[in-house]
Amino acid sequence: EPEVTQTPSHQVTQMGQEVILRCVPISNHLYFYWYRQILGQKVEFLVSFYNNEISEKSEIFDDQFSVERPDGSNFTLKIRSTKLEDSAMYFCASSETGAFSYEQYFGPGTRLTVT
Amino acid sequence: GQSLEQPSEVTAVEGAIVQINCTYQTSGFYGLSWYQQHDGGAPTFLSYNALDGLEETGRFSSFLSRSDSYGYLLLQELQMKDSASYFCAVITGANNLFFGTGTRLTVIP
Numbered sequence: 001e002p003e004v005t006q007t008p009s010h011q012v013t014q015m016g017q018e019v020i021l022r023c024v025p026i027s028n029h030l031y032f033y034w035y036r037q038i039l040g041q042k043v044e045f046l047v048s049f050y051n052n053e054i055s056e057k058s059e060i061f062d063d064q065f066s067v068e069r070p071d072g073s074n075f076t077l078k079i080r081s082t083k084l085e086d087s088a089m090y091f092c093a094s095s096e097t098g099a100f101s102y103e104q105y106f107g108p109g110t111r112l113t114v115t
Numbered sequence: 116g117q118s119l120e121q122p123s124e125v126t127a128v129e130g131a132i133v134q135i136n137c138t139y140q141t142s143g144f145y146g147l148s149w150y151q152q153h154d155g156g157a158p159t160f161l162s163y164n165a166l167d168g169l170e171e172t173g174r175f176s177s178f179l180s181r182s183d184s185y186g187y188l189l190l191q192e193l194q195m196k197d198s199a200s201y202f203c204a205v206i207t208g209a210n211n212l213f214f215g216t217g218t219r220l221t222v223i224p
Contacts (some may be wrong), residue, residue, distance in 0.1 A: 108156075109130060
């Protein structure tokens with residue numbers, strides 16, 4: 001069964017450093033998303049991406065964040081200058097196109113620890 | 116903005132039925148989804164309701180009342196493996212998911 005993959009599984013970085021989280025969505029999906037989940041809290045929407053551009057972004061997704069689809073398979077989330085409060089699990093998700101394709105498939109997540 | 120309320124914790128006995136409620140306030144609404152998340156795992160899709168009424172998928176059913184801004188997830192014949200967190204999530208026009216606070220279900224023998 002096709003699945004969303006994410007690398008790395010765990011990333012430790014120092015405050016102020018840049019990090020890039022990588023995702024490979026399911027191959028025939030056209031909508032891509034990033035979510036984050038601070039330990040013990042709810043999953044929070046960050047950004048959605050369709051047709052090589054951002055569809056919608058939340059208040060969390062400020063100028064420190066950017067997304068890119070550098071090739072036909074990868075989807076990346078960059079945090080330019082990490083802060084302690086960026087420590088969280090980051091989930092990538094993808095979904096098919098179409099009016100009734102509301103099921104989103106989540107990757108296993110990248111745990112980001114900022115020290 | 117979006118606001119979703121769920122009970123924080125529910126405990127039920129193996130083999131029983133449990134209902135997890137969700138009330139929402141949202142500026143844009145296309146439907147209500149439910150996701151299951153085991154500790155340390157990723158959310159996995161359970162169900163989706165766009166219209167009022169009950170949707171059944173095996174042991175799981177989900178209900179939506181748009182006029183009441185209310186939905187619930189019904190789990191029947193509970194199994195130990197159903198112990199997890201359950202999140203309701205509203206879907207906005209861009210297919211984005213806005214999650215509730217989550218309900219931690221503990222199934223006891």
